[in-house]
Amino acid sequence: MNWLANLYKTYENHTNAVGQFEKKKNNREYALIPVSHTTQSAHIEVNLDREGNYLSAKVIDKNEGSTIIPCTEASASRTSAPVPYPLFDKLVYVAGDFVQYCGEVKGTPHTDYMKQLRSWCESPYGHSKVKCVHEYLAKGTLITDLIRDKVLWIDAQGKLIEKWTAALEAERGEKPDIFKVIVSDQSAAFIRFAVQVPGEVESRLWRDPSVQQSFIQFYEMSLKEKDLCYVSGELLPYADKHTSRIRNSADKSKLISANDSDGFTYRGRFRSSRNAATVSYEVSQKAHNALKWLIERQGITVDGRVFLVWGLESLDMPDPLGDTFSLYQDEDEEPTGGDSTHKEFANQVRRAIGGYRYDGDYASNVIIMVLDAATPGRLAMVYYRDLNKEMFLDRLQAWHETCYWQHRYRKSADNKNITFIGAPATRDIAFAAYGPRANDKIVKGLIERMLPCIIDGRKIPLDIVRSAVIRASNPVGLDEWEWEKTLGITCALVNKTFEREGFEVALNTENKDRSYLFGRMLAIADVLERRALGREEKRATNAVRYMNAFAQRPSRTWMIIQSNIQPYQARMGTDAGYYNRLLDEVGAQLEAENFTDKPLSGLYLLGFYSQRNDLYTSKKDKEIGTDTEQDQENNEQGEII
Template sequence: MDFFTSLLNAYEKAEEIGLVDQRMGDNEPVLLPIYHNNKIIKKTDFFINIFLDNNGCFYKAERIEEGANIIFPITFESSNRTSTKIAPHPITDSWYYVMYSELRQDKQHVYLENLNNWITQTKSSNVKRFLEFIYNFVRAPKSVELVLKSAFGQDCQIFQEFNDEENKFHSAEIVYGENKKTIVLSKVNLTFTIMNYDGFKNISVSNFKELHNDHLKVIKQINTENIGICNISGKEDRIISLHRSIGGPFGKAKLISKSDGNKFAYQGDRFSTNKDDVDIIKIGYETSEKIHLMIKYLLENKNSSTWLGSSQYLINWFSDDLVNNSQLDIVKPVFDDLFEDDEDEEDTQVLIRPSEENREIGSSFIKGKKLFGSDATYYIAVLNKTSNGRIALKYFRSLQVSQLLKNLEAWQENYSWEIWTKAGNYKLKTPIINDIISVAYGVDRERYLEVDNDRFKSDQYQQLVTALIDGKSIPGTVVKKLEDNIRQRQKYSKRWKQVQQVSLGILHKQNGEEFSSMLDHTNQNRSYLFGRLLAIYELTEHLRYKLEGSDSGRITNAERYWTAYTGQPTKIMMLLENKIQPYAETLKLNRPGSWNKLSKEKEEIMELLNPLLETKSMEESLDYRFFFGYYAEKKFYYTKQNMEVAESEE
């Protein structure tokens, strides 16, 4: 199923279940009815709500607070108007359309004419009365003064600039308040609320569903031009050549935009007009509205939208869980609250195998209760704003939920590694995509690993998300970067544990091999053995520092020579061997149990390495396997059993 048809079906499914025009909360996103728009009020917006009583008389006017979601009817013409085209929204609009002004009398004239036409066409007495209250108020000579004094204060004034050459007013602004603040009149928008209109309820343009439904009927009555068959819905509709912008994070950019001609074609990842009769599709007005409003809602719903950096967003939904109440999040698996951010528990950690519950998909990618069925369909798309006017569809997939879960389970199985939790045990953790990108390409800025190129980061997001959804492996370029980065420990003075956690999770299944956190005494791979040896050097020095209480923050020689060691292991091994001798002697005298365990491990490692010392391969750089030998050796030392033996021998 293609992208547009999937969105159309999703909207029509939402109509069936009553999701359209359903408010979950004052500031929650709403799936708008067609031929409507909304405005999330920002701090810089000046949106005024005019309150009329249940007789239509003025009560008050006040500025709408930041975060409020204002819904209002629109028309095809008003949603595509330009600065030179007069096309008012039916009720809620800017000052020049709604209120009388000498500057733009022509705008209010059309506004009132359209409003009167609606009043005469509606068959709903409830809607008619609501509209008449508004119509009569804005026509009243004193309405301007009433709104100004109430909203801006008694001392506010309008200053208009008169152009003598053109013999007309050129601009106007409101001056108000003790500090003489100013606001350009054209930036002020107005909407309406009738108090106690329905019993004791205040009914506004935003929440009056009967008004919204009536507007739909009026639009359908006047949509009689350019009628044809919509290629997406297969229904008769008004075929349009201009489509609404999505809004939200994309502003006025459009998914379907017009260039030359008046026919539509799909061109790669962009939808636009084209002169050539190739892959031409005709899109109806109602279909276009449903498609764009569904995208808008998915973008505004925090459960179904994820920012991927730059101007790129991911949207996803289920055929039977449109709102994604299950909160499936493929970009950021859960468990983050279970872990210490800067855990340093090595001396007290006990060996507990990762919980089996972590192998279930519901414990990682799904934050809430699983509300979608296994026979449902999952949809995912990545949209990218390529310019101020254009949006590109970068990726789209639809697949059965059963296949999605298999792909997510495979990803979790292949790319998870244990981590120590606040509860005092180990659990598997699947690295979030942002961490994978940051560890592969980021710079350690102490608080965070930061990727400076936002567009590059956005592209990496897309690659990883598509690999996960399509059931593919992480791109080889990312794997190679991680392999390179674990050699350069000195580059990560603050975020090394993050680098370690992600790298272990991604690299532990490569080239047909699988490494675990358990020490493999039978592994004779030279890189693995050199990694174990490096851990012995580090532990020896670290334990020596701990004897004098100065271990915190001190860099061991193993850490200092880390990069050189991975490049010339034999040479640096000899250097480290000499450097740790004083530490080993002190440890032998003061913590014989620990020294004895480390010595036995070192003897085993050297016995396995000795046959290879004379071969040319010993001079080669270490590969990523050294990291698993290093990790496993350190964990082996810090298991409960080893700690008890070590302490008993002291």
């Protein structure tokens, strides 16, 4: 019940946001919805006057379709059973002339809807605008009015058109708006109402707080039977059914469900679902509504799996799934690039995360939740952690300070490459390990496996590191930009795997590790040949072409690479002197017994990257040749990378 209690607290801490619509980046609206309400995507908006007469109607744009609607327990969890919503609903419920235009229906949906709406209007909490809607719908002319205003369309037989075909388009012209916003046929259109009252600014019933409060008070009258709430510890009206539509308005999955009294749900254990646990109606509504709001506000959805992180006091927390660059988005200073030392980089990370430490109560908690549905009707919590905020920030800081490397895949506003040092995003790790064409099922599985590495400090699964090393060792099979990105991300994963060794982006000339030294030799051969080819020649060097074979059989492959670069050494003449001396220096550090065909570990990529980065980083005091022209040439060569 801890997760329900935390969601309930989140709702109580942000009651000022109830009913206030906000917009996401895609301009879709969302809001923290009141108790006894849910959200639905509406397709048609009908305008009435205060006498209950029809004025106009329009098709709603997809970005503006999100609608807060009153709901009962039964309607909030309805599936195939015809249970009406109290006010806004589909045509089959609200239209008295539905049978005339669509044929017979199962049950009496419109009669049930009107009976429920009448009870609301006749109660002590009835609302004048709701009575206008009841008066209009009692006339039974909704579909007729919508057809007259060319909002809905009928065929030659006088029935609603199910699908707009090419033949209809040729006959009647452009596709009507209703077919652009609705997935199924017109009969499934969802209707919402607005009542124009002179002197009142708000005519939209789904945004009128007085209408919402009117239904809340009306529905509370029907909640009489009480039981002990396992979340609040109080005797309150209990929730017999719990809400669905948690991840989106079309989601039928529920987190809490216990309605199979005839199957194996209670056999041998309980007589009813209430014997297992009881949650009050108020707590269930507020907790589920808070969860919906948080998912819309800051959840990340991959193939139906929702990754959600929030704070009980301050909702906004650094995203554990993002890269280090995202930490600096709200900072005044940009992250420094390749020449930054590890100490400077660590200080930048601490400053970026430090802003969250003093935002709100230091004793507050951070919740990490992952939701997914194995079946259309059941939503599972596949990962849940409740951490002290300080502990969460400490572990996130440790992740960014240990799983780091230099990256160049970020783009600035003017589409230029941004170089930064830090940890890669989990989604980018998935693409580095499995390729950019990896489907969402694989991506969401990897993100879930990486969460304990970030939150709990566990080791990165070796199969992920191996997959990334294999792809980074095959530059010929990748585009140049993709390989550079994969190489940087893989180096970060390898660096985290060998965390105790303390590797840095800066070249370590004292490291005698066999794989690291072989990687340095490969980088020297690559830079030597690339400089000999010149800036105009874009073909891959021998070092790049044989990189995959080199990782598997370094001794044999190095002999091939060395023989192939001899013509380039001869072409460069004395300019190759520095590279030749560097090759001899690195080769001398390699012990004779290590010059074998034993496959290299991922450390060779760190040696390759650091050595190549060092050669392409111009330093005035580096002795590359005998005159300053060679220094300038090396600077130009550095622009190639």
